[in-house]
Amino acid sequence: MLPRxxxxxxxxxxxxxxxxxxxxxxxxxxxxxxxxxxAIFQTLLAEYRQYTLATMNTLTVAVVGQxxxxxxxxxxxxxGRRSTWFGSFIKVAAYNIQAYPIVALAPIxxxxxxxGFLTRLLIAAMICYFPVLLSVLGIMSKPVEDIEHFxxxxxxxxxxxxxxxxxxxxxxxxxxxxxxxxxxxxxxTIVAEFIAADAGIGYSIRIALYQSDLGKIVIxxxxxxxxxxxxxxxxxxxxxxxxxxxxxxxLS
Amino acid sequence: xxxxxxxxxxxxxxxxxxxxxxxxxxxxAPGFHAFFGPSGVGKTSLARIITGGIGRFSGxxxxxxxxxxxxxxxxxxxxxxxxxGRHLERVIPPSQHRRxxxxxxxxxxxxxxxxxxxxxxxxxxxxxxxxxxLLQDCDLLIMDESLxxxxxxxxxxxxxxxxxxxxxxxxxxxxxxxxxxxxxxxxILVFRSADKAPQTVMVQGGNLRDGESLSRSxxxxxxxxxxxxx
Numbered sequence: 510m511l512p513r514x515x516x517x518x519x520x521x522x523x524x525x526x527x528x529x530x531x532x533x534x535x536x537x538x539x540x541x542x543x544x545x546x547x548a549i550f551q552t553l554l555a556e557y558r559q560y561t562l563a564t565m566n567t568l569t570v571a572v573v574g575q576x577x578x579x580x581x582x583x584x585x586x587x588x589g590r591r592s593t594w595f596g597s598f599i600k601v602a603a604y605n606i607q608a609y610p611i612v613a614l615a616p617i618x619x620x621x622x623x624x625g626f627l628t629r630l631l632i633a634a635m636i637c638y639f640p641v642l643l644s645v646l647g648i649m650s651k652p653v654e655d656i657e658h659f660x661x662x663x664x665x666x667x668x669x670x671x672x673x674x675x676x677x678x679x680x681x682x683x684x685x686x687x688x689x690x691x692x693x694x695x696x697x698t699i700v701a702e703f704i705a706a707d708a709g710i711g712y713s714i715r716i717a718l719y720q721s722d723l724g725k726i727v728i729x730x731x732x733x734x735x736x737x738x739x740x741x742x743x744x745x746x747x748x749x750x751x752x753x754x755x756x757x758x759x760l761s
Numbered sequence: 762x763x764x765x766x767x768x769x770x771x772x773x774x775x776x777x778x779x780x781x782x783x784x785x786x787x788x789x790a791p792g793f794h795a796f797f798g799p800s801g802v803g804k805t806s807l808a809r810i811i812t813g814g815i816g817r818f819s820g821x822x823x824x825x826x827x828x829x830x831x832x833x834x835x836x837x838x839x840x841x842x843x844x845x846g847r848h849l850e851r852v853i854p855p856s857q858h859r860r861x862x863x864x865x866x867x868x869x870x871x872x873x874x875x876x877x878x879x880x881x882x883x884x885x886x887x888x889x890x891x892x893x894x895l896l897q898d899c900d901l902l903i904m905d906e907s908l909x910x911x912x913x914x915x916x917x918x919x920x921x922x923x924x925x926x927x928x929x930x931x932x933x934x935x936x937x938x939x940x941x942x943x944x945x946x947x948x949i950l951v952f953r954s955a956d957k958a959p960q961t962v963m964v965q966g967g968n969l970r971d972g973e974s975l976s977r978s979x980x981x982x983x984x985x986x987x988x989x990x991x
Contacts, residue, residue, distance in 0.1 A: 655838045663897050
């Protein structure tokens, strides 16, 4: 799983660099616009340490933001699964709010909270929160009738059991949603850093943009891509381990 | 104790014609009774009306002295996160655990009690599901195709054991096996197609118990009566 993810990214990245070079040499663009491969390699050697640290900084914020949003999405999803007025309100609110571009709210957060860790964390969490919430709401609102019937008929159904049954029956979907939300969390953090932070790889990209240094941006993209691929691969491995432990290989 | 259904009618919300109407019958005593008829005539719907699963119907259901009415069906599943044995122990009251062991033996499930539900055959799944319902505190249990995919000899053994072990309980067995229904069931409510009136006819079955035998002529007479009614 993990090697496959990384290999997929490397193939896509090589295609991207190849296309970039085709454009450069096809249109005879100067090294100032698109640096030559040797110059990109020189930039890699010069910047890899600082950019790796910046990417790890971004990843840390993204992971914390993702964990927070997943916890919150499960809490709200579990409360909102019922066909009550409150449940319907939560569903309608979630569908409406997720349609609003969170990035547009980012300036408000920067004005109120400054450009530190908390703002980046909030934006990362908000961007990956709604897709997870909608999936959790969908899963938790749908009864698994052929399993739940017995517990309802005999009066043994408790909300914890209901949640457990629905989570178990949709385990593959839940693990896919959670590993998929990693990309959103990372994207959210980078966007926040790009707008107005003072740390992280998004901030480094902004500096590189001001310097019109495409080489640095290409290196940053490589580090972002490989980090997301590794993180998603690890999440998928974790998801498989949870599935194996819970189902006794039943779903694998 | 008695179960009385009076002028029961039911129409699906999106249907123009009723599924059935004016169905009336009375089960005055506990026993192993049956609903019999072709697919789609409303056996399951009536079963769900009796147990409260369907609320919008006409007529009245009076279950005098019957506190708990349960409906079980053959495609039910147990959660897959632990073995069926563990699940049964958790959902069956401790006072019934000795009987659980007895039923596991009779139902031929001793070898698969440590397996997870999705590893069982269809017949084993249905037997496991039936055991957990049998050991609940209830006065009436509807068994909707609960022994589907179980071989004939085991089915016979199970039905006779159920009748012997739970003589004080009402059972309504829904099956498409006319011989089985005719041999083992007491009162048989035969469903007829919607264009016939009345839509149901009550037939007295052989009500065979453990150690008894049913003559060929008596069985043939019951079979004939059921087929004529349908």
